[in-house]
C-alpha cells in the first residue's frame with residue numbers, strides 16, 4: 001500500500017514537472033492570442049463603426065427674386081444631434097435670373113437648375129445619393145408672382161420639381177416659403193453656426209451658453225427684407241411671434257418680413273414716386289443715380305409689380321428717362337418718402353409702415369445685400385456712423401465715368417445701385433428699425449465658419465430634425481452595443497488568464 005502510495009506521489013510529481021511548462025506555455029500563448037484577437041476585434045469594431053458614420057449630405061436651392069443658388073451641406077453620419085457639425089461643402093450659382101422671371105418659359109426654370117444639380121451629382125458619393133435630401137425654397141420673387149398670377153407660379157414650381165425629381169437624390173419638395181420662415185431660418189442659421197443654442201464642452205457635456213450670446217438676424221433681399229431677434233419683453237403681436245424649442249430651451253422670437261421692401265422693389269417704389277411727381281414730363285432727376293448716368297425705362301418696367309400702384313392713365317410702353325444727380329442727402333429724403341417711418345399708430349413700438357416691432361435687443365448680423373453693399377463700400381464688418389455717412393456721400397458723388405474706370409469688373413447694375421442701396425440701408429436700419437443708439441451692435445457679415453449666412457441651412461436643419469427640441473445625448477466614438485461587446489471580451493480574457501494562473505499557483509512550486 002505504502003509502496004503504491006509513494007509510486008503515485010512520484011508519478012504525480014513527474015506529471016506536474018512535465019505539465020507545468022506546458023500549462024505555463026498554454027497560459028502565455030492564450031493570453032497573447034486573446035490579447036491580439038481583442039485588439040483586432042477592437043480595431044475591426046472601430047473601423048466598421050467609422051464606416052457606418054460615413055459623411056452625409058443635404059442640399060437646398062435658395063430661389064431668390066434675383067437669382068437662384070444651390071447650397072450643399074455635409075455632416076458626419078449618425079451624429080445629426082450634435083451642433084456646429086454641419087458644414088458647407090459647395091455653393092453653385094444658377095445662371096440667369098430668379099425662377100420667377102420664367103413666366104413665359106416655365107420649363108426653362110427647371111432646366112436652369114441642371115448645371116448645379118450635375119455638379120452636386122459629381123460631388124456627393126454615389127452610395128449617398130438616395131440618402132441625400134434636396135429642397136427648393138422660393139422667396140419673395142415667387143411670393144409676388146403668386147399674388148399676381150397663382151397659376152404661373154404653380155407652373156414654375158411644377159417644372160423645377162420635375163427637374164429635381166429626375167436626379168437620384170431624395171427630393172423633399174419645392175415650395176414658396178413664408179416671410180416669417182425666411183426670417184426665422186436665417187436667425188437659426190446664424191445662432192447654430194455660432195453655437196449659441198448649445199455648446200459641446202471639454203468635459204464631454206452639452207452646455208447651454210450664457211444668455212446674451214444669441215444674435216439677431218437682418219436679411220436684405222431684392223424683393224423682401226427680414227428682421228428677427230429675441231426682444232427683452234414678450235412679443236405683443238402673436239402674428240409676429242415665433243415660438244421655438246431647441247435643445248430643451250424655449251425662444252420667443254420676433255420675426256417680420258417686409259414684402260416689397262427688398263432693395264430692388266424699394267427702388268421701383270422710388271422710381272414710381274419720381275415718375276408720378278414729374279408727370280407729364282418724360283425726364284426726371286434721380287439723386288440716387290450718379291452724375292452722368294442716365295437710364296431710360298418703359299413704364300411697364302416700373303409698374304408691373306404688385307409693390308407699386310399703377311398711375312392713371314397708364315401705358316406700359318411709354319418711356320421715362322432718369323437723370324442721375326448723385327446727391328446722397330436728397331436720395332435719403334426721397335427714400336423716406338417711400339418708406340413710411342412715421343406711421344406707428346397701432347403700437348408705441350414699431351418698425352416701419354406701421355408694423356409692430358419691439359425695441360431692438362442684443363447684437364445683430366446683417367447679411368445678404370446688407371453685406372454686399374457695405375463690403376463693396378469698405379464698411380464691413382463695422383464702421384462708425386460718421387465714416388459710413390461720409391463714405392456713402394462721397395461714393396454717390398462720384399461721376400459715372402469715374403466709377404466705370406475705377407471698377408471695370410463690377411457689374412453695371414450693382415455699380416449703379418450701391419448708392420441707392422446704401423442710403424436705403426441707412427434709412428431702414430436707423431429710422432425704420434431704430435438702431436440709432438445701437439449702431440455698434442450691427443455687424444455686416446457673409447459667413448460664419450466658412451458657411452454662408454442665409455435661411456437655407458436653418459431650413460434644412462429644421463426639416464431634417466437636426467435640431468431636436470430636447471437635449472442631445474452624449475455621442476461616443478462608437479455605438480454603445482459595440483462598446484459593450486468589446487469591454488465584455490476584454491474582461492473575459494483577463495478572467496480566463498487569471499483562472500489559468502490561479503491553477504498554476506495552486507499546484508505550487510514542485511522542484
Ligand SMILES: Nc1ncnc2c1ncn2[C@@H]1O[C@H](COP(=O)(O)OP(=O)(O)O)[C@@H](O)[C@H]1O
Nearest residue numbers: 064065066067139140221222223224262369372
Ligand atoms: N455682389 C452683389 N453686389 C450687390 N448686390 C448683390 C450682389 N449679389 C446679390 N446682390 C443683390 O442681393 C439681393 C438678393 O436678393 P434675393 O435673395 O435674390 O431676393 P429675395 O431674398 O428678396 O427673394 C438682390 O437685390 C441682388 O441684386
Ligand SMILES: [Ca+2]
Nearest residue numbers: 064139221368
Ligand atoms: Ca434672399
